Amino acid sequence: MSDYVLELKGITKIFPGVKALNNVQFQLKKGEVHALMGENGAGKSTFIKVITGVHKAEEGEMFLDGRKIDFKGPRDAQAAGIAAVYQHPTSYPDLSVAENIFMGHEIIKNGMIQWKKMNEEAAALLDQLNADFKSTDEMGALSVAQQQMVEIAKALSTNARIIILDEPTAALTKNESEELYRIVDKLRDDGVSIIFISHRFEDMYRLATRVTVFRDSQYIGTYDVDGITNADLIKAMVGREIKDLFPKPEVKIGAEVLKVEGLSRMGYYKNVSFSVHAGEIIGLTGLVGAGRTEVVESVCGITKPDEGKVYLEGKPIQIKQPSDAMKQGIILLPEDRQKEGLIMSWGLGRNVVLPTMGKYAKNGFNDEKKEREISKQLLEDVDTKAVTIFDPASSLSGGNQQKVAVAKALGQEMKVVIMDEPTKGVDVGAKAEIYQIMGDLAKKGYAIILISSEMPEILGMSDRIIVMCNGRVTGELSRGEATQEGILELAMEKSK
Amino acid sequence: MAGKSGRTITNVPEKSLKKTLFCWEGMLVVLFILINIFCAGISQSYQFSNVLREMPKYLTEMFLLFPMAFILVLGEIDISVGATVCLSATMTCMASNKGLPFGMVILVALLVGTVCGLVNGLILTNFQELPPMIVTLGTQIVFRGIAEIALGSGGSISLTNADGFRMIAGKVGIIPYIFFVVIIMAVLFSVVLAKTTFGRSVYAIGSNRLAAYYSGIHVQTIRLIIYTVMGFMAGLAALFLTSVLYGANTTTGNGFEMDAIAMAVFGGISTSGGKGRLLGGIISGFTIICLRIGLGQINMNPQLILIILGILLILAVLLPNISAKLNVKKKA
C-alpha cells in the first residue's frame, strides 16, 4: 500500500445532471511516469481536478503516502506537494517570469517582496530546465513552449513531488516535445512522480511505464506499457474494435479546382503554391507553427495576404473577406470549433444555418420554418447525437460539436472544403465517422484540404501530401511514396 | 448522405401558454400597471390627459433606447449619447436662431447626431482593439466640450423663434405627434432586431464575435451602421427635445445614456451581449416615464428623482444576476 505515493479509491464526482466520475480508482507508484488515457469526456480532466483539490468528490477516498487526505481547495493540494501543468498556460502575461513562478508564494521579508532573491531563484530553476529565456522577461513575450516551461518551473518551485501534465505536447513542435521528454526524464530521476494525459500514443510509449484507461467516467484498467499494443488501447478506450480507421475510398481525380500561387504574408508564410483537384484530398501538414492555418485563413478571406494569387476553376478570384470566399464555394471548418466554428450558447439549428440564413430569408426577414427543416436534415445527415435542434452546442461532446460544424459546412454551396484539424480532441468513435464523411465528400467530387498534425491521419486519408515548415512549402509527396519519416524530414527542414 | 444510425432529431419548438404569460415581459406589464396605480395614488393630478401632456419631454429619451438595445446586444456600450443630444440640440437652436428654414433646422439636428455617431463608429471599427466604453467616454467629453464652446460663456441658448418647433410639438386629438414617431420607431427597431438577418447577425456578434466573423458576417459594417444610427436617433431626440424645452444648455441630455441603458437592461437585455428583446425595454421605458411624471407632479426634489433612477439602473442589472445565483444554488 505504501508502495503508492498516491492512491484513489471509489471516487465518484457528480455535477448537476451528470456523473463525471463513477467509482474510479487509481494508483501512482513512487517515481513512476504514469499515462492517463481515454476519449474526450471520459473523465480525465475532472479526475485531475479532484487530485489537485479544485473539485471535491462526493464519494471515495484519497491517500497520499498511505495517509488519508482531504483537500479543501487547490492550496491544500499545493501544500501537499501536488502540482498540475495545464494545456493552456494560466499565467500573467503582463508580469515577469519570476513573478509568475512565485505568485502565491513570493519570497517575503518584513512584509516586503525580495525581488533580487526571487529573480535569482527563478533563474536557477530555469537553468535546471535548460531554458533559453531570463527570469526577468515578460511572460507575454514568450512562446507557448516557453510558457509551459515556466509552468513546470512553477511546479518545481513549490517542491512538488507529484506533477500532473495535461496534454503537454499538444502545442509543441517535435523539437520542443523532445525537450519536454528530457525534462520529464530528469524529473523522474529526481524522484518526482508524474501523471500525464495525452492523446498521443508516441508520448505514452516514450515516457510511461504504466497506463490507465478511463471510459465513460469509469475506470477500465491499468496496463504495463511494455506489453500493450495500439489496438488493445483503442479497444479499452472505445469499447469496440475499430477496424480500418481510415476508410479512404478510391476516387477518380478530376480537374483542378483551386490553385494558390506565390502566396505570402509577412511573418506568417512565404511563397506558398499548390493546387487541389476535384475528388482529391490534400493533406497539408507540418509542425505546429508551420503556417498551414494561416495560409488557409488567407485563402478563405479571414486574413489578407501581402502577395500572391488564388485561382478557382482556372479563373483568378479576389477574396477580401470571409463572405467572398464562401460565395465562391470555398468553405472552411476552423481549427478551434469552440471559439471560431460554433456559437456555444446557441442551439444546433441556429448554428448550422448561420452562414446561409440570408439564402433562405425573404427580403431580409428570417424564414424560421425553412431553417428548422434544413437544419434538421443537415444534422441528421452527419448523425449528430442530440435530441432537438434547440439543444445548445455547449451541451454536446467534442466529437458531436465537430459534426455540427461539418453540418454547417455541408449546408453551403461547396467547391473546396478545408478542414483544419477536424479530429482534434475528438473521440475515436466520432473520428471514424468524420473520416467517413470526408471520403463521401471526395466521392462527390469536391476538392478537399485536410490540415492535420497527426501522421496516421495524414497518411491514411490523403491523395497527396503537402508539407510546410516555417512558413514555406518544403515538399510534396504522393500517397504511394509518403512515409512518416519522409514527411517528418520535410517538416523539420534544417534551413539554418 | 443519410446518417448511418438513422437517428432523428426533432425540430418542433416547445410552446406553452404558461411560458408566454409568465415571461419577463409579462411581469413588466404588471409592474407598469402597479406603478401607474402608485402614481395615481400619490398625485391628484395624475390623470390620462395630464400625463399625455407631460410625456413628450421624457419620450424623447425613448428614441435612444432603440439603438442602445442593439449596441448592448452587440456586447458593447455607448455612453456618449447624452453628449450627442446636447451638441445636436445646441446646433439646432443656433441654426434656428440664425434664421434657417425649418426644414434645414431639422436636417442640422439629424446631421449633427449622425456625424457624432459616425465618429464613434469609425474610431471603433478602425481601431478594433479599443473598448467601446473608453472610446465613447472620450467622445462624450469632446461632444459636450464642443457644445460648451459653441454656447460660450453664458452656457445656454434660447430659441428666438419657435414656430417650426411648435409644429412638431403638435397633436392628433390629445396625443402628441412624438407618440406616433416613438411607436413607429419602436416597431421598426423591434422587428429588425427580432426577425431579420441583420438582427440575427447582431445576436451572433454579441454571442461570439469571432465565430460570427468566420461565418461570413460583416461584423465591422454592422457595428458602423449601428453606431451611426445611434447618432441619428440622438439627433432626432434632440430635435423633439428642443420643441419642448425651447433651448439648450451645457447640461442638456445629462443622464440620457443612463436612462437608455436602464430601460434596456430592465427590459431583459443583458450587458454581456447576445441576449434580450426590445419589447421589454419599451415596456420598462414607459414605466420609468410614468414614474418620473408622477414623482414630478408631487414636486419631488429633482435630485431625489435622479437618485431613484440611479438605484433603478443598478437594481435592473443586479436582480437578474442575483436570481441567477440563487437558481444555480437551487439546482445543485
Added chain:
Amino acid sequence: MKENKSVLKKITDSREASLLIVLIVLCIVISLRSPSFMTLKSISDMLKNNAVIMIMTLGMLGVLLIGGIDISIASTLAFSGMSVGMLMKYGMVQNTFVLFLIAIGIGALCGLLIGLIISRGKVLPIIATMGFMYIYRGLAYIIANSQWASAENLGTFKDFALGSVLGVNNVIIVMVICYIIFFIVMKWTKIGRMVYAVGSNREAAQISGINTANVELLVYTVMGTLSGLCGALAVSIYSSAQPNMLYGREMDVIAACVIGGVSMTGGRGSVAGALLGSLILAIIAKALPLVGIEAIAQNTVKGVIILVVIVLNVITQRMMDKNNLKGREM
C-alpha cells in the same frame, strides 16, 4: 533576438521614461514662454491646486489595473465634502482631524458599497458607477438642502490648506504621503502584486487561490476612501463646500491615467505613470491659455487628448507587432 538595445530604444520602451522626457520638454517650453512658471511658488501652487486630482489618480490606477472603471469619484468627493461642510456649518463638529476622519469614512463606505455591487453583484463597473455617480451627487445636493458652506462657516478647517510643515504646504504633504504609500504597496507587498495579477489574468488568479472578488472590493473601497479624503481637502483648498464640487472632473483623473500609460483593460500601469500622467495633465491645463486656448475649451482638449493617446497606443502596438513579424525569418 538582438541583445544590444540602444539606450534610446531602452528609454522609449519604458512608458514612464518617455513620459518623463515629455514632462521635461513641456516644462522647458513653457518656461521659455512664461518665465514665472518654474518658480517655487508657482510650482507649489500648481501642485496644491491639482493635488485632489493627483491623489484620486492613485485610486483610479488601482481600479484600472484590475480592468474596472469608476466614474462616480467626483460625486463621492462632493458627498463627503458636503457632509463635512454641513457638519461645520451647523457647529456639530469643529476639530479638523475628526472632520478628515469623517470624510475618509464616508468615502470608504461609498467605495465599499460600489465594490460590493461590482464584485458580488457582478454588475458591470461602468453601469454600477454610472448609477452611483447620480446617487451620490444627489445625496450631496440633498444634504446641502439648497445651501452651501462658505468660508465663514469653515473656521479653522480652511486653514489646513494654508498651513505648511517645514515650508511645504500641508496639502502637498498629504499627496506625497499617499504616493509613497502606494508606491511601496504596489511594488513590494503581496496585496499590490495581487492587484496586478488579477488585472493581468483574472481566471488564473482565481484558480491559484487568490480571492479576486475581495481584491476587486478592495480597489473600489480604496478609490472611495481617497475620494472621501479629497472631499475634505477640496473643501479646505477652495474654502467652501458646494454640492456641485468638481462636477465632471472624474474625466481629468481618467485622462491622467490614460496619459500615464495605465492600460484600460488591466494589468499594466504604475504609480510613477500615474504621477507623471497627472503632472503632465496639470501642466497642459496651465499651458493652454498661453497658446490662446481659452478655459472654455479645456474639456474638449482633454477629451481629444484621451482619444489621441489611446489611438496612438493602438498604432504603436500595431507597429511593434509588425516589427516582431518582420523579425520572424521565413
